[in-house]
Amino acid sequence: xxxxxxxxxxxxxxxxxxxxxxxxxxxxxxxxxxxxxxxxxxxxxxxxxxxxxxxxxxxxxxxxxxxxxxxxxxxxxxxxxxxxxxxxxxxxxxxxxxxxxxxxxxxxxxxxxxxxxxxxxxxxxxxxxxxxxxxxxxxxxxxxxxxxxxxxxxxxxxxxxxxxxxxxxxxxxxxxxxxxxxxxxxxxxxxxxxxxxxxxx
Numbered sequence: 001x002x003x004x005x006x007x008x009x010x011x012x013x014x015x016x017x018x019x020x021x022x023x024x025x026x027x028x029x030x031x032x033x034x035x036x037x038x039x040x041x042x043x044x045x046x047x048x049x050x051x052x053x054x055x056x057x058x059x060x061x062x063x064x065x066x067x068x069x070x071x072x073x074x075x076x077x078x079x080x081x082x083x084x085x086x087x088x089x090x091x092x093x094x095x096x097x098x099x100x101x102x103x104x105x106x107x108x109x110x111x112x113x114x115x116x117x118x119x120x121x122x123x124x125x126x127x128x129x130x131x132x133x134x135x136x137x138x139x140x141x142x143x144x145x146x147x148x149x150x151x152x153x154x155x156x157x158x159x160x161x162x163x164x165x166x167x168x169x170x171x172x173x174x175x176x177x178x179x180x181x182x183x184x185x186x187x188x189x190x191x192x193x194x195x196x197x198x199x200x201x
Contacts, residue, residue, distance in 0.1 A: 018098030033130030
C-alpha cells in the first residue's frame with residue numbers, strides 16, 4: 001500500500017560517481033535457468049574472475065535469499081512473483097551503489113524478469129540464460145529436488161509441474177551441457193569487457 005507522505009530522497013553522491021571510483025559500470029548479471037542448470041556455479045566462477053580483476057561485486061543466490069529476507073514466501077506463482085519483486089528492489093539498490101550484482105535465480109516467468117529489467121536503465125540489466133536440457137538437470141539433481149517433484153512430494157516445481165519460460169532474447173546464452181564452467185565464465189567476462197562495464201566511463 002502506498003503512502004502519500006513518503007517522498008524519494010535524492011543523494012548528493014551519484015550512482016556514476018560511486019561506480020567510477022570502483023573503475024567499473026554498475027549492472028545486474030541476471031542468471032536464469034532450470035534448477036541444477038549451473039546458475040550458481042557459473043555465477044560464482046564469474047564473481048571470482050571479477051574479484052581477480054579487482055572489481056566490486058556481490059552475489060545473490062536463491063536459497064540464501066529464501067533463508068533471510070524472503071523466508072516467509074512459499075513457491076506458489078504469487079509467492080514466486082513476490083520473491084523476484086523483492087530481489088529486483090535489492091538489486092536496484094546495489095546498482096545505485098555502483099556494484100556489479102550477480103543473481104542466480106530460476107526466475108521462470110518472463111514477466112518477473114521484465115519487472116526487474118524495468119527497475120534500472122536498459123544497459124544495466126544483463127540477462128544470462130543458463131540453458132541446460134531438463135534431462136541433464138535431472139541427472140545432476142544435487143538436492144534430489146527433481147526426484148521429489150516426480151514423486152509429487154514437491155508441488156509447483158519448475159520444469160516438472162510448473163513451466164519455465166525461456167528468455168526470447170538474452171544478452172548472453174550459455175549452454176552448460178556443451179561448454180565448461182571456465183569457458184562460460186570467460187565468455188561473460190569478455191562480454192563485460194567489450195561493452196565497457198569493467199572500466200570507468
